[in-house]
Amino acid sequence: MTKELGIRELAERAKKEGAYDLAQGVIDADPPKALLDAMRGLPLESVSRYDNKRGVLKYREAVLSYLKSRGWNTELENVMSVAGAMAGISTSLVTDLKPGAKVLLPEPFFIAHKFLLEALGYEIVFMPTKIGEDFDWDEVITKMSDVDAAIITTPMNPTGQVASAEVLKKLSETAKEQDCLLILDEMYREFIWAEEKRDDSEYMNLDLSKTVVVRSWSKTFAIPGWRIGFVVTSAERLEKMATNHDALYLGGSTIAQNALAVALTDNLDELNAYVDDLRKMLLSNKEILEKAFAEYGLTPLPSPATYYTLLKHDRDSDMAMVEELIAKKVVTTPINILFSDSKKNTGYIRMHFAVQAEVAEKVATMLKI
Numbered sequence: 001m002t003k004e005l006g007i008r009e010l011a012e013r014a015k016k017e018g019a020y021d022l023a024q025g026v027i028d029a030d031p032p033k034a035l036l037d038a039m040r041g042l043p044l045e046s047v048s049r050y051d052n053k054r055g056v057l058k059y060r061e062a063v064l065s066y067l068k069s070r071g072w073n074t075e076l077e078n079v080m081s082v083a084g085a086m087a088g089i090s091t092s093l094v095t096d097l098k099p100g101a102k103v104l105l106p107e108p109f110f111i112a113h114k115f116l117l118e119a120l121g122y123e124i125v126f127m128p129t130k131i132g133e134d135f136d137w138d139e140v141i142t143k144m145s146d147v148d149a150a151i152i153t154t155p156m157n158p159t160g161q162v163a164s165a166e167v168l169k170k171l172s173e174t175a176k177e178q179d180c181l182l183i184l185d186e187m188y189r190e191f192i193w194a195e196e197k198r199d200d201s202e203y204m205n206l207d208l209s210k211t212v213v214v215r216s217w218s219k220t221f222a223i224p225g226w227r228i229g230f231v232v233t234s235a236e237r238l239e240k241m242a243t244n245h246d247a248l249y250l251g252g253s254t255i256a257q258n259a260l261a262v263a264l265t266d267n268l269d270e271l272n273a274y275v276d277d278l279r280k281m282l283l284s285n286k287e288i289l290e291k292a293f294a295e296y297g298l299t300p301l302p303s304p305a306t307y308y309t310l311l312k313h314d315r316d317s318d319m320a321m322v323e324e325l326i327a328k329k330v331v332t333t334p335i336n337i338l339f340s341d342s343k344k345n346t347g348y349i350r351m352h353f354a355v356q357a358e359v360a361e362k363v364a365t366m367l368k369i
Contacts (some may be wrong), residue, residue, distance in 0.1 A: 006111070007023055007024050007111060007333055007337070010023040010024065010322070010331050010332075011023050011026075013326070014331040017326070019326060019329040019330060020329060020331065020359055020362065020363050021331050022289075022351040022352050023332055023333045023350075023351075024352075025157070025307065025352040026224060027278070027307075028354060028355045028356050029278060029281070029356070031222050032221055032267075032271050034263045034266075034267035034271060035221055035223070035260070035267075035271070038259045038262035038263040038266075039256075039259040041262070042255060042258050042259060042262075044255070047254055047258045048255060049254065050254070051251075051254045051257070053242045053243070053245065053246035053251065054079075054080045054081065054238070054251075055079075055080055055081025055082075055230070055252070055257055056081065056254055056261060058257075058258065058261040059260055060076055060079050060080070061076065062260065062261040062264035062265045063079050063081075063230050063264070064076060065264065065265065065268075066268065067079075067232075069198070070199060070200040071199050071201030071204075072201060073204060074232060075235070077235040077238065077239075078208065078232050078233060078235055079238075080230065080231050080233075080238050080241065080245065080251075081230055081251050081252050082216075082230060082245070082250060082251065082252055083227040083228065083229075083251060083252035083253070084216050084218060084227045084228065084229050084252070085185055085187050085215070085229055086116060087227070087245075087252065088212065088231040088250075089151065089183055089185060089214055090250060091231070091241050091244055091245040091248070092181065092212045092214070092241060093116075093117075093122070093149065093183070094244050094248070095240050095241045095244050095245075096148070097120075097149055097181065099120065099121030100121065100122070101122050101123065101148040102122070102123045102125050102147040102148050103117050103122045103123070103125065103147060103148065103151060104125045104140070104144065104147045104149070104150035105126055105150075105151055106126075106127040106135070106140070107127065107128055107129065107338065107339050108131070108158055108159065108335055108339055108346075109126075109338055109339075110157045110185070113153070113185075114340075122149075124340075125143070127139065127143060131335070131346065131347075132310075132312075134161070135156070135159070135161045137163065137167045137171070140152065140171065141170060141171065141174045144175065144178045144182075147180060148180060148181065149180060149182070149183065150175075150180060150182055150183070151183045151185060152171065152184055152185065153185040153186075153187070154168075154185070154186060155186075155188040155191065155304070155306045156305075157187070157188065157306055158306070158310060158333075158338060158350045159301075159310065160302075160303040160304050160308060160309075162192055163184075165203075165205070168202070168203070168206060169205045169206060171184075171211070172208065172210070172211040173207050175210035175211050176207050176210045179210065180210065181210055181212070182210055182211040183212050184211065184212065186214060186215045187215070187216050187218070187219055188219060188305060188307075189215060189220075190219070190220045190275055190279070191279065191282065191305055191307055192304070193279075193283065193304060193305060194304065208234040208237070209234050209237070210237075211233065212231050212233040212241075213231065213232040213233065214231050215229055216229030217229055220275060221271070221274070221275075222278070223256075226253065226259075227253060227256065228256040228260060229252070281357060282353060284357060284360075285307075285353040285354070285355060285357060286303065286307070286353045288364055289309070289351060289353050289363060289364065291364070292363065292367045292368075293309075293351065293367065295367070296367045296368075297313075298311040298312060299312040301348075307352055308351070308353075309350070309351055309352075309353065310335065310348045310350055311332070311348060311349050312347055313347060313349060314347070316345070317336070317345045318345055318347070318349055319334045319336070321334070321349050322334045322349055325349075328366050328367060328369065329366055330366055332349045332351045333349060334346075334349055335348040335349060335350055338350075
């Protein structure tokens, strides 16, 4: 009998069996040199201590400047440091909701969102969607009247679908109208393939009174271990969030904040060039791997954003497809584990293409054997 596994377990299995890991979406790239140099140049004696509960001032100011360079003019009182996206989501939830509150979660979902909501004692209201079809944003808007909060990932993991500026504005307005906390997890903001210009100007149209925009540098600069990101919300909400956030130690490393502050302030052009090069590598990998899986007999779905591709298969189950590929030393993710009914076959698996170029080529070769 095939054993059902989680994404982290699949990644560990890849290591154990010497297979190529296309399951866990960790970017296989070195961080930007400017960022590493900034970290090495810090006066550790003076930055290795607690700081303001909203985050290191220089870091928050650097984030403001960064957003301004992208056309989003906001204020210091609207920005707070967080220890990665999940910390920002956690702080947002515990500030607004009591255990038992209803939280809308479209599926397929990022599995850590489900685990977090369960751990915090919330009632998850799953919103099923059909893979391969356009996401129904109107359904989200309709359902917001029946829940206390909604977590929306855009671009979406694993489907890659993106909420337009118009949709984001409408969602934020509905959140206020329905008194529903809206959390926008924008972990993959830099990986919307049709967007070549860094433009966040439309975010100035959002109503932030009940909306929290959560971003992280984990994917952008390949630093998931640094646990650092930021949230943008209303000044009133941020003040309340900061208190809970401080009590739970979710603010992120002051060392990481100081390093980002230096790099964002002094080396933004270099950081942007790094992201441009990373995007080029990912798109090249995408082309190589989608072609290889198609030649193997799977059908890649269009992937407008993120560095994931869903692959349609005709095996008896998603795990059967995964096991077949593991035998070829290639590890992927069964999509059934990203649904509330994880036992139900979906007919899809997910592969990520955030690997080194030579790994993409080697996987393509393995699939031909």
